[in-house]
Amino acid sequence: MIVTTHQLYKGFTQPLLQDINLEIPAGDIVLLLGESGSGKSTLLNLLAGLQLPDSGEICVAGNPLHAMNDHQRTLVRRRHIGFVYQHYNLIPTLTVEQNLRLPLQLNRIQERDEKPAALLEAVGLIDKAQRMPASLSGGEQQRVAICRALIHKPTLMLADEPTGSLDNITARAVIQVMFEQVRKLGQTLLIVSHNEALQTLTDQSYRLHDGRLIKI
Ligand SMILES: Nc1ncnc2c1ncn2[C@@H]1O[C@H](COP(=O)(O)OP(=O)(O)O)[C@@H](O)[C@H]1O
Numbered sequence: 691m692i693v694t695t696h697q698l699y700k701g702f703t704q705p706l707l708q709d710i711n712l713e714i715p716a717g718d719i720v721l722l723l724g725e726s727g728s729g730k731s732t733l734l735n736l737l738a739g740l741q742l743p744d745s746g747e748i749c750v751a752g753n754p755l756h757a758m759n760d761h762q763r764t765l766v767r768r769r770h771i772g773f774v775y776q777h778y779n780l781i782p783t784l785t786v787e788q789n790l791r792l793p794l795q796l797n798r799i800q801e802r803d804e805k806p807a808a809l810l811e812a813v814g815l816i817d818k819a820q821r822m823p824a825s826l827s828g829g830e831q832q833r834v835a836i837c838r839a840l841i842h843k844p845t846l847m848l849a850d851e852p853t854g855s856l857d858n859i860t861a862r863a864v865i866q867v868m869f870e871q872v873r874k875l876g877q878t879l880l881i882v883s884h885n886e887a888l889q890t891l892t893d894q895s896y897r898l899h900d901g902r903l904i905k906i
Pocket residue numbers: 702703706724725726727728729730731732733
């Protein structure tokens with residue numbers, strides 16, 4: 691298993707996630723549905739080691755995140771997690787190619803120059819490598835963000851409403867590119883979306899409701 695959570699609890703002013711038990715095998719694409727405020731982003735943040743649970747266990751790639759300090763969790767996140775956000779979150783002062791090199795540099799991965807180029811080629815953006823993010827469309831920026839999340843071959847890719855800011859046609863194209871690359875590279879993906887139709891394309895689907903994770 692790439693991800694295992696055991697009796698995970700997390701609340702803020704009131705209980706939010708209750709008794710979450712999740713298992714994600716390597717290579718699966720997993721869909722997480724749930725209404726706004728149901729705790730989807732919080733669950734992703736817990737899996738990324740950005741927050742700590744109130745109780746329970748979270749293991750990602752064999753690392754017990756619940757028992758680690760900030761620095762240890764940062765190292766796990768850097769090496770094992772690729773994150774795609776609704777608002778792309780590319781570094782605005784770096785070119786597309788420089789954005790893609792960041793995860794490699796942070797992980798001290800020595801890569802030949804072709805690596806960012808190969809991914810950009812695969813998502814149809816090779817001619818945009820030297821552009822600044824702000825000069826790209828939303829769909830293009832999100833495809834760059836997908837490349838950035840994949841380039842260091844993370845153990846787990848987390849995508850939090852990655853098409854939430856895109857029109858329907860662009861959203862479909864971005865999902866197709868993302869799933870295609872994830873499948874091709876044998877990556878594992880947990881994606882949060884409001885699009886129930888994605889169930890037909892994913893290996894497992896869950897809904898968060900009233901603090902509980904329900905398999906659907
Ligand atoms: N850092 C925080 N401090 C206090 N409340 C929070 C915090 N993060 C999330 N919440 C609350 O937890 C609930 C779920 O948030 P979130 O995980 O973002 O849900 P979703 O992503 O499903 O919309 C919301 O009511 C939100 O206000």
